[in-house]
Amino acid sequence: MLKRYLLAxxxxxxxxxxxxxxxxxxxxxxxxxxxxxxDAAKKGLQWLYQTKNDVLILCSSGxxxxxxxxxxxxxxxxxxLIINAGNFGERWTKICKAYGLDVKxxxxxxxxxxxxxxxxxxxxADSSIKGVxxxxxxxxxxxxxxxxxxxxxxxxYSGTILIVDAISALVAHDLKMDDWGIDVLIGGSQKGLMLxxxxxxxxxxxxxxxxxxxxxxxxxxxxxxxxxxxxxxxxTNFTSPVTLIIGLNECLKLLQKEGLENxxxxxxxxxxxxxxxxxxxxxxxxxxxxxxxxxxxIKAPGGLDGQEIYKNLRVNYGITAAGGQGQAKxxxxxxxxxxxxxxxxxxxxxxxxxxxxKSMGYPVKLGSGVAVAEELLII
Ligand SMILES: *Cc1c(COP(=O)(O)O)cnc(C)c1O
Numbered sequence: 235m236l237k238r239y240l241l242a243x244x245x246x247x248x249x250x251x252x253x254x255x256x257x258x259x260x261x262x263x264x265x266x267x268x269x270x271x272x273d274a275a276k277k278g279l280q281w282l283y284q285t286k287n288d289v290l291i292l293c294s295s296g297x298x299x300x301x302x303x304x305x306x307x308x309x310x311x312x313x314x315l316i317i318n319a320g321n322f323g324e325r326w327t328k329i330c331k332a333y334g335l336d337v338k339x340x341x342x343x344x345x346x347x348x349x350x351x352x353x354x355x356x357x358x359a360d361s362s363i364k365g366v367x368x369x370x371x372x373x374x375x376x377x378x379x380x381x382x383x384x385x386x387x388x389x390x391y392s393g394t395i396l397i398v399d400a401i402s403a404l405v406a407h408d409l410k411m412d413d414w415g416i417d418v419l420i421g422g423s424q425k426g427l428m429l430x431x432x433x434x435x436x437x438x439x440x441x442x443x444x445x446x447x448x449x450x451x452x453x454x455x456x457x458x459x460x461x462x463x464x465x466x467x468x469x470t471n472f473t474s475p476v477t478l479i480i481g482l483n484e485c486l487k488l489l490q491k492e493g494l495e496n497x498x499x500x501x502x503x504x505x506x507x508x509x510x511x512x513x514x515x516x517x518x519x520x521x522x523x524x525x526x527x528x529x530x531x532i533k534a535p536g537g538l539d540g541q542e543i544y545k546n547l548r549v550n551y552g553i554t555a556a557g558g559q560g561q562a563k564x565x566x567x568x569x570x571x572x573x574x575x576x577x578x579x580x581x582x583x584x585x586x587x588x589x590x591x592k593s594m595g596y597p598v599k600l601g602s603g604v605a606v607a608e609e610l611l612i613i
Contacts, residue, residue, distance in 0.1 A: 236552040241583050243373045243402055243529040243556055244296075245424040245431055246573035249488060252429060252481040263474035272468040275479050278486030282404070282494070283419060283437040285411040290461045291482075292434040293475045296401035296422030299434030301329055302456030303397050303418045307442055309450035310334030313363045315356050317348045317384075321374035321559040322399060326367040333451045338363070344375045344562060345531075347524040350383035357391055364445070366396050370403030374559040376521035376531030376568065378407060382414050389415035395442045401425055404435075405489065406501040406528040406572055417442040423478060426501075426528065428485045428573040432478050438462075501527040504571035504580050507610040511584045511603035515591070520566045528572045529556075532587075533565065536596045540567045546590045553586045577611045 240247045261267040272291075279289035292298055308314070314335040316326045319342035330337050338360075340352050348368070357363055366388050370381050381398055388396040395417035400409055404419075405426025411419050416439070423433035438446075438458065446459055457471065464471050489497055505527040512519060512532050520531035534540035544557035544567045556568040569583045584603040591598045 238552045238554065239579070239582055241553055241555045241570050241575075241579060243425065243568060243570040243572055244422065246426070246428055246570065246575070248430060248481070249428055249485065249574050251488060252484040255484045256477045256481040258480070261476055263470070263476050268474065268476060269468040271476070271479055271483065272465075272470070272474065274483045275486070276465060276468070278483060278490070279435055279437075282486065282489065283411045283435075284409070284413065284494075285419075285437050287412070287438055287440065288462055288465055289435050289437040290458060290465060291470060291479065292436065292456060292461070293432065293470070293472065294434050294456075295431055296399075296420065296425075296434050297325065298456060299401070299420040299422065299436045300325065300399055302434075302453070302458060303420055303436060304329050304333050304335065305449070305451035305453040306456065306458040307395065307397075307418070307445040307449050308333065308335055308365060309448070311336055312365065313338065313360065315340065315353070315363045315366045317353070317366070317368040317379060318342065319346065319348060319369070319375060319377060319379070320344055320372040322369045322372055324560070326399070330367065335365075345377065345520050345522040347377045347379050348384070350380055350387055353384050354387045357387065357394060361391060361393065363394055366394060368396070368398055370398050370400040370407060370409060371526040371528045373402040373526075373529055374562060376519075376526050376529050378403065378524050378526040380524070381409060381416065385414040385416050388417075395439070395445055402528045402572065403526070405497055406526070408494075408498045411437050411439070415439070423482065426573045427482065428488070429478060429481050432475055433482065498527075500576070501571065503611065504575055504577075505530065507580050507607040508569055508571055508583070510610055511580070511607040514606040515588065515598050515603040520562065529568050529570045531562075531566050531568045534567060535591070538591075538594055538596060539564050542594070543567045543587075543590055546594065547586050550593075551586045551589065553583065555583065580607050580611065
């Protein structure tokens with residue numbers, strides 16, 4: 235038998251409280267049973283998003299939330315500025331192009347973060363740009379983009395909205411939707427929210443709702459205006475993913491019990507211990523600046539294949555971390571500290587990395603990374 239440990243940047247482990255609640259018999263989404271369930275989810279998400287506005291709940295993976303955030307707010311030919319710093323930035327470009335938007339990219343070398351001044355420069359040069367698209371945490375490179383600064387720039391332009399893919403950042407990073415002026419904030423269930431895959435969340439500002447009035451991209455399944463009308467009645471347009479929403483309420487309760495600030499602090503602490511342990515092992519971070527608190531991206535050392543490290547961890551030790559994506563595939567491996575994660579997830583991950591690297595012939599002093607992580611995680 236191999237005991238399994240899930241340390242990937244999605245899906246992430248699901249707490250027992252949510253698993254048990256989701257094991258209950260199915261309720262009907264149009265029956266009175268469901269109304270208080272959706273009402274609680276709605277309020278809990280507003281708390282998590284730090285917003286007074288509605289947060290839509292969609293039955294899809296996170297990418298569905300990204301797609302809806304393009305085709306509900308824009309028209310073919312609209313200008314989109316994409317911060318492309320990795321695999322998920324690239325996805326923004328692909329989605330915008332699929333709907334006929336006129337895409338301009340700020341391309342960032344993988345491992346680096348965008349300079350907010352570059353966004354300012356681009357908007358100054360062309361004020362007809364209608365949307366700025368960015369990731370909060372670019373999961374493929376482990377970088378966090380400075381959303382607060384970017385938002386402070388975009389909010390000065392009345393004809394431009396900021397769309398933030400926070401699918402891996404939510405819960406790991408403080409994202410003050412209303413205070414900072416984020417217009418569209420997208421989350422997903424299987425990351426910081428500690429749920430199985432299948433839900434996307436979209437918070438929407440008043441400014442963005444005005445864009446929805448004139449948007450002409452075709453859409454049907456993700457119709458945000460209709461979803462908002464349904465949400466007001468504690469319903470969703472189509473059959474609600476009742477099981478996942480019941481689980482969502484359990485996870486939101488756990489987070490409310492912990493407190494938002496404490497959840498952010500936990501992610502910061504785990505991420506910091508992971509990074510310091512990695513350095514103690516003489517490994518190089520793939521992330522060159524502004525590391526995310528959701529995931530740590532590490533260069534595969536000594537000519538080793540990052541995918542082999544990932545595979546070795548999984549096959550021999552039961553640890554499912556992550557390899558690389560796109561151009562980083564083979565060059566890196568990644569360890570998540572996201573969602574239902576705590577001290578001994580980090581100890582497990584670092585110990586696993588030490589053992590795998592040693593078995594693959596890379597010189598590590600066993601325990602040297604673990605010792606550093608332990609020091610940093612003692613309470
Ligand atoms: C996981 C992830 C997505 C995609 O989510 P899916 O649920 O696979 O559709 C998008 N953006 C970021 C930053 C992610 O980490």
